[in-house]
Amino acid sequence: MATERLKEIARKVLSRDDVTCLIGYRRGSYGFRISPCFLTSPDEAEQLVISPLCLHNLATYLTAENIGPLVKTKDEKKNKIALMVKGCDSKAITNLIAEKGIDRESIIIIGIPCTGVVDIKKLEARFPGAVAPATVEIKDGMWVVAIEGTTVAIPLDELLAEKCKRCKHPTPLVYDELAGDPVAGKEDAYDDVKGLETQAIEERLVKWQEELGKCIRCYACKNVCPLCYCSDCALDRLRPQLIRRSVSVPENLLFHVTRSFHLAGRCIACGECERVCPQGLPLMELNRKLAKDVQEIFGYETGLDPEAKPILSTFTIDDTDEGIL
Amino acid sequence: MDTVILKKENLIGFLKSLNAARLIAPAAKKGTTSFEVIDDLSSVTLDLNDYMASPKKAVFPQTETLFAFKKQNGNLTIAPADRAQATVVFGIRPCDARSFQILDSLFRGDFNDPYYTNRREQTLLIGLACKEPTNRCFCPSLGGSPSSAEGLDMLVTDIGDAYCINVLTDRARSALSQSAPLLAEATKEQRAQKEQADKESLAKIRRHVDLQGMHEKLPRIFEHEIWMELANKCLGCGICTYYCPTCHCFDIQDEGDTSEGRRIRVWDACMFEEFTRHASGVNPRPSRAERLRNRVMHKFTYYPLNLGTIACVGCGRCIELCPVNEDIIEILEKVKAVHE
Numbered sequence: 178m179a180t181e182r183l184k185e186i187a188r189k190v191l192s193r194d195d196v197t198c199l200i201g202y203r204r205g206s207y208g209f210r211i212s213p214c215f216l217t218s219p220d221e222a223e224q225l226v227i228s229p230l231c232l233h234n235l236a237t238y239l240t241a242e243n244i245g246p247l248v249k250t251k252d253e254k255k256n257k258i259a260l261m262v263k264g265c266d267s268k269a270i271t272n273l274i275a276e277k278g279i280d281r282e283s284i285i286i287i288g289i290p291c292t293g294v295v296d297i298k299k300l301e302a303r304f305p306g307a308v309a310p311a312t313v314e315i316k317d318g319m320w321v322v323a324i325e326g327t328t329v330a331i332p333l334d335e336l337l338a339e340k341c342k343r344c345k346h347p348t349p350l351v352y353d354e355l356a357g358d359p360v361a362g363k364e365d366a367y368d369d370v371k372g373l374e375t376q377a378i379e380e381r382l383v384k385w386q387e388e389l390g391k392c393i394r395c396y397a398c399k400n401v402c403p404l405c406y407c408s409d410c411a412l413d414r415l416r417p418q419l420i421r422r423s424v425s426v427p428e429n430l431l432f433h434v435t436r437s438f439h440l441a442g443r444c445i446a447c448g449e450c451e452r453v454c455p456q457g458l459p460l461m462e463l464n465r466k467l468a469k470d471v472q473e474i475f476g477y478e479t480g481l482d483p484e485a486k487p488i489l490s491t492f493t494i495d496d497t498d499e500g501i502l
Numbered sequence: 503m504d505t506v507i508l509k510k511e512n513l514i515g516f517l518k519s520l521n522a523a524r525l526i527a528p529a530a531k532k533g534t535t536s537f538e539v540i541d542d543l544s545s546v547t548l549d550l551n552d553y554m555a556s557p558k559k560a561v562f563p564q565t566e567t568l569f570a571f572k573k574q575n576g577n578l579t580i581a582p583a584d585r586a587q588a589t590v591v592f593g594i595r596p597c598d599a600r601s602f603q604i605l606d607s608l609f610r611g612d613f614n615d616p617y618y619t620n621r622r623e624q625t626l627l628i629g630l631a632c633k634e635p636t637n638r639c640f641c642p643s644l645g646g647s648p649s650s651a652e653g654l655d656m657l658v659t660d661i662g663d664a665y666c667i668n669v670l671t672d673r674a675r676s677a678l679s680q681s682a683p684l685l686a687e688a689t690k691e692q693r694a695q696k697e698q699a700d701k702e703s704l705a706k707i708r709r710h711v712d713l714q715g716m717h718e719k720l721p722r723i724f725e726h727e728i729w730m731e732l733a734n735k736c737l738g739c740g741i742c743t744y745y746c747p748t749c750h751c752f753d754i755q756d757e758g759d760t761s762e763g764r765r766i767r768v769w770d771a772c773m774f775e776e777f778t779r780h781a782s783g784v785n786p787r788p789s790r791a792e793r794l795r796n797r798v799m800h801k802f803t804y805y806p807l808n809l810g811t812i813a814c815v816g817c818g819r820c821i822e823l824c825p826v827n828e829d830i831i832e833i834l835e836k837v838k839a840v841h842e
Contacts, residue, residue: 213827453739
């Protein structure tokens with residue numbers, strides 16, 4: 178069992194003298210929910226879980242404000258953080274290393290070969306009301322949902338998260354330990370952005386004004402993003418105030434367009450922004466379109482190589498000057 | 503005529519008969535249900551009985567203009583805020599109606615906030631008893647119930663083939679002046695049906711937390727390491743506060759330039775780093791631990807001490823929407839479990 182293998186790895190890692198904490202997944206407070214957890218001793222490894230409900234990209238905590246176990250201790254020998262990552266999550270780490278946002282030596286990566294996560298909104302709409310712990314696993318090519326005494330088998334397509342339908346790298350690209358057998362990737366033809374690309378420009382404006390008009394500026398998309406880690410974010414600035422605090426279509430548009438441009442060539446398509454958005458904004462459409470453009474224009478795919486030079490921080494004399502702002 | 507019956511097919515006619523300048527009700531909008539200003543009465547959906555965005559924006563909008571200013575040929579003109587329109591909020595959940603009372607204790611307490619009060623006085627609240635409480639609901643733990651009438655002008659209960667309406671205030675009676683042809687006095691049997699519906703919905707609430715001693719305990723564990731542990735996974739976003747029906751913190755800003763602009767009030771969230779950052783750069787709540795602690799203590803200690811009521815109604819929106827399963831019930835249970 179992958180979970181047993183994981184626990185064994187976790188115990189070993191947490192026994193090391195140089196590890197401050199392990200960031201992983203545990204059962205959440207109710208129903209299908211899983212919670213991120215921060216473990217500090219080998220005995221705690223028992224609570225770890227791996228399941229298609231482990232949605233969170235834990236790499237975001239590597240660049241979160243330094244608190245709790247993540248405080249950099251004065252003891253230089255005890256300075257490593259271990260964390261569980263799926264294939265997509267590992268690309269965030271690869272890119273963070275490439276950007277020199279984190280030091281490879283300061284982390285221990287426990288890779289989880291991923292067979293896909295569920296779309297929690299679809300799952301909870303289909304099985305509402307669970308309070309007692311409910312589980313989802315994959316068995317014989319089907320989801321097996323166990324909720325309050327009953328078990329239901331459901332075809333994979335029906336509950337699979339969108340991002341997983343075109344995942345090229347379900348097995349982490351960078352890891353120190355691997356808790357399971359590698360999983361083969363799928364093709365990605367960027368079918369999901371064709372709608373946006375073929376839409377007339379006037380229609381696009383109408384659509385995005387409507388979509389972004391729903392935004393309430395909770396900044397969950399920004400805060401959950403593993404690659405959104407500027408210590409001094411332009412959005413928080415008051416002087417000069419680049420984006421006004423009033424919540425309106427033009428200000429929301431400015432916020433989201435600025436953010437997606439800042440993620441061009443950096444977004445690794447973990448889809449966390451879209452998952453956490455309480456207003457259901459289709460944010461990945463913007464991010465994916467920019468990822469496709471970067472790939473077509475510069476031949477660069479984000480998050481594959483920790484040694485890569487971040488594409489928008491470098492230039493060659495052959496670069497196109499189209500779209501220079 | 504304090505308990506009346508409305509046939510379901512007459513709902514739209516009933517809403518019309520209220521003659522509200524502005525009607526706010528739950529409406530389906532692109533896959534979500536939220537409180538919207540209704541132009542087309544047929545878009546009102548009561549079936550879902552669940553919506554995420556709280557209706558507090560009816561009295562406390564996310565962005566509001568306090569006044570506008572303009573300088574022209576050396577003359578400065580100030581345009582005051584718009585006066586509120588007479589508004590009916592229809593279909594509000596009992597927990598949300600209780601939240602309006604909690605907001606009242608602040609905005610109409612020691613200091614009377616004219617913007618809030620103006621809207622509040624123009625707003626009639628018609629509640630809809632919850633038929634299907636969700637797995638995040640815990641209103642009974644906060645003294646509420648799925649059929650609580652507290653803070654409401656009218657309470658509507660679905661009794662199967664009709665709506666039973668409790669008329670609770672004089673304002674409600676006068677609002678119904680044109681509605682009489684659509685309403686009939688409830689029979690003894692229909693009243694019993696309502697009572698039965700109330701019992702059934704209350705029995706569906708499955709999460710509970712005992713808050714005995716909570717507001718006294720929290721200050722005693724102010725420095726406890728539990729706040730660090732609880733805040734580790736918090737992302738510091740504004741979901742819990744912006745969806746909370748009782749959260750009410752705001753920022754005031756001038757937008758525009760020196761010749762023309764407006765002063766606005768806009769929601770703010772104590773979970774943001776910038777919320778308490780001083781002009782000097784010092785931040786008295788430097789990490790998510792202090793911010794999370796403040797949010798919990800504001801609701802369960804400071805508000806009860808200062809204003810006599812817990813600032814939580816048990817709607818559970820923060821629980822369902824939190825991206826990292828930061829669950830207020832779990833937090834309160836962990837606080838209770840701390841050994842002093």
